[in-house]
Amino acid sequence: MIETVDLRRAFGGLVALDGVTVRVAEGERRAIIGPNGAGKTTLFNILTGELRPTSGRVRLAGEDVTGRRPHELARRGLARMYQRNELFDPLPARDNVALGVGAARGPYRPFTRPPAADVAAADALLEQVGLGDRVRVPARELSHGERRQLELALALARRPRVLLLDEPTAGMSPAETARITSLIASLERTLTIVVVEHDMDVVFRLAERVTVLHEGRVIADGTPAAVRADSQVNEVYLGKVVA
Amino acid sequence: MRGVALAACALLASAALVTFPVWSAGWESSRYATTILRDMLILAIFALSLDLLVGTAGLPSLGHAAFFGAGAYAAAIAMERAGSDDLLLALGAAVAVAALLALVIGSFSVRTSGIFFLMLTLAFAQIVFAAAFQATDLTGGSNGFAGVLRPTFLGLDFNGPEALYQLVATIFILVIVILWRIRSSAYGRALVGLRENERRMRALGYDTTRLKLSAFVLAGALAGLGGALSGFALRFVSTNDVSLGRSIEGFVAVLVGGSGSLVGPAIGAAVVLYIERVLSSAVPFSETVLGLVFIVFVLAARQGIVGIGRAAYGRVRR
Ligand SMILES: Nc1ncnc2c1ncn2[C@@H]1O[C@H](COP(=O)(O)OP(=O)(O)OP(=O)(O)O)[C@@H](O)[C@H]1O
Ligand SMILES: [Mg+2]
Numbered sequence: 339m340i341e342t343v344d345l346r347r348a349f350g351g352l353v354a355l356d357g358v359t360v361r362v363a364e365g366e367r368r369a370i371i372g373p374n375g376a377g378k379t380t381l382f383n384i385l386t387g388e389l390r391p392t393s394g395r396v397r398l399a400g401e402d403v404t405g406r407r408p409h410e411l412a413r414r415g416l417a418r419m420y421q422r423n424e425l426f427d428p429l430p431a432r433d434n435v436a437l438g439v440g441a442a443r444g445p446y447r448p449f450t451r452p453p454a455a456d457v458a459a460a461d462a463l464l465e466q467v468g469l470g471d472r473v474r475v476p477a478r479e480l481s482h483g484e485r486r487q488l489e490l491a492l493a494l495a496r497r498p499r500v501l502l503l504d505e506p507t508a509g510m511s512p513a514e515t516a517r518i519t520s521l522i523a524s525l526e527r528t529l530t531i532v533v534v535e536h537d538m539d540v541v542f543r544l545a546e547r548v549t550v551l552h553e554g555r556v557i558a559d560g561t562p563a564a565v566r567a568d569s570q571v572n573e574v575y576l577g578k579v580v581a
Numbered sequence: 582m583r584g585v586a587l588a589a590c591a592l593l594a595s596a597a598l599v600t601f602p603v604w605s606a607g608w609e610s611s612r613y614a615t616t617i618l619r620d621m622l623i624l625a626i627f628a629l630s631l632d633l634l635v636g637t638a639g640l641p642s643l644g645h646a647a648f649f650g651a652g653a654y655a656a657a658i659a660m661e662r663a664g665s666d667d668l669l670l671a672l673g674a675a676v677a678v679a680a681l682l683a684l685v686i687g688s689f690s691v692r693t694s695g696i697f698f699l700m701l702t703l704a705f706a707q708i709v710f711a712a713a714f715q716a717t718d719l720t721g722g723s724n725g726f727a728g729v730l731r732p733t734f735l736g737l738d739f740n741g742p743e744a745l746y747q748l749v750a751t752i753f754i755l756v757i758v759i760l761w762r763i764r765s766s767a768y769g770r771a772l773v774g775l776r777e778n779e780r781r782m783r784a785l786g787y788d789t790t791r792l793k794l795s796a797f798v799l800a801g802a803l804a805g806l807g808g809a810l811s812g813f814a815l816r817f818v819s820t821n822d823v824s825l826g827r828s829i830e831g832f833v834a835v836l837v838g839g840s841g842s843l844v845g846p847a848i849g850a851a852v853v854l855y856i857e858r859v860l861s862s863a864v865p866f867s868e869t870v871l872g873l874v875f876i877v878f879v880l881a882a883r884q885g886i887v888g889i890g891r892a893a894y895g896r897v898r899r
Contacts, residue, residue: 445771
């Protein structure tokens with residue numbers, strides 16, 4: 339469904355991605371793990387078209403989309419939850435999501451109000467992520483956990499086919515983490531999900547396959563059990579996290 | 582019910598505005614007041630069009646006079662060359678030329694944002710200013726374009742001061758209605774999204790470059806409309822109309838009145854024009870007064886007069 343071929347990305351002298359080939363099948367739940375600075379967010383930035391790769395290709399649903407702009411990829415069904423929230427801060431939660439729901443119709447209708455159905459759809463989505471009683475609250479007045487929930491609602495607003503989640507539970511309380519993890523686990527099975535996460539419980543709960551990134555390279559790729567048993571992975575990453 | 586009451590109020594206010602020369606006829610200074618009000622409304626159209634960029638879409642343009650001036654010259658030149666004083670010809674030429682110029686300048690400018698957008702729009706407007714200054718055959722150069730015709734439309738003659746005022750007031754109301762509809766539309770909300778988080782807008786599938794360009798062209802076209810009216814009103818167009826001074830005048834009106842609303846820029850325009858034209862004959866250094874007012878608002882009241890009003894209203898209600 340989404341794949342990269344020998345992706346490289348350098349920032350000046352720093353090589354953030356060094357020949358990454360990843361292939362995620364339709365409906366798959368994939369986790370990408372690795373230490374800070376491994377290149378996980380950089381990989382997402384290239385997948386969404388916000389960064390151009392120095393070399394290598396990106397394919398989405400079989401089509402080569404390398405170098406396409408972010409809005410074109412969004413229209414092809416790619417959506418993203420950012421590591422650092424990207425919200426419309428002064429707007430109510432409802433208006434935040436409504437902007438996403440209405441995006442498919444395009445903005446060029448200067449004299450017609452957005453249909454009431456958009457608001458209803460936004461409210462339903464907010465209910466789904468657990469913000470049903472917060473629809474009128476401006477994004478900036480929500481708690482950190484609630485802002486993450488809103489960020490997820492924004493990612494889901496266009497009914498994507500591929501969902502990229504960059505540390506969805508970062509900074510959340512254990513209760514909030516459990517809730518958002520169940521929520522992600524309960525999403526439609528046809529949705530392809532790639533999740534970057536440091537919380538191993540979350541990773542092992544959600545993922546069918548795990549890819550380990552270290553210094554811009556894939557050092558392991560397999561089932562959660564196989565990756566957990568991998569000695570190199572334990573050395574550079576898991577050993578530190580678990581211990 | 583509330584909607585009906587609001588509509589009735591708006592209608593009444595519009596009627597009162599358009600008929601100002603009639604019901605003020607008894608005043609000793611009716612003529613003078615009509616002229617001042619006319620020029621306030623023209624500046625308000627300019628400020629409102631600028632605020633579509635500054636306040637709604639978050640694009641701080643410092644070159645908006647390019648479109649005001651282009652509209653003013655285009656209307657005047659079109660009428661002269663065609664030997665016609667047809668209103669639609671003049672306004673059509675103004676809007677078309679201003680929009681086209683905005684399309685060209687916008688294509689480059691909207692790829693940047695913040696201070697770079699500000700500098701780029703300023704630079705382009707200075708090029709337009711220089712062109713207007715040098716194209717003597719077309720614009721009259723430093724002498725200006727004198728003897729601009731006043732238009733006629735369907736047998737209506739806007740040559741008299743009252744009739745011209747009423748034309749200006751009508752178009753002002755039209756612009757307010759257009760902008761009011763836009764604000765509550767899907768398009769207007771997308772512009773607000775652009776202002777608040779362009780990255781998220783892109784990730785949601787909005788082509789933000791095109792969206793910004795469309796706003797830039799729309800704002801340019803409306804400014805051109807204001808420019809054409811200014812030419813009719815003063816029977817004169819000069820490089821002042823494309824100057825940095827004019828751009829700043831609009832910007833000050835937006836900030837003093839309060840950006841991001843319909844009332845703010847209109848009130849701001851009234852204040853700026855009052856200081857420039859009425860106060861200037863009573864007190865010396867009126868330019869300095871304007872500067873000081875501006876500084877006070879930037880330092881102490883970022884939301885402008887509208888913001889002060891809202892805060893006061895909030896306190897009363899509590
Ligand atoms: N725009 C940029 N300019 C320069 N260097 C960058 C840029 N973006 C990322 N980097 C560098 O690339 C490397 C990979 O960063 P990236 O954000 O992809 O890591 P990550 O795996 O997401 O880390 P974390 O777990 O901390 O989020 C880091 O060394 C980072 O400093
Ligand atoms: Mg990261």
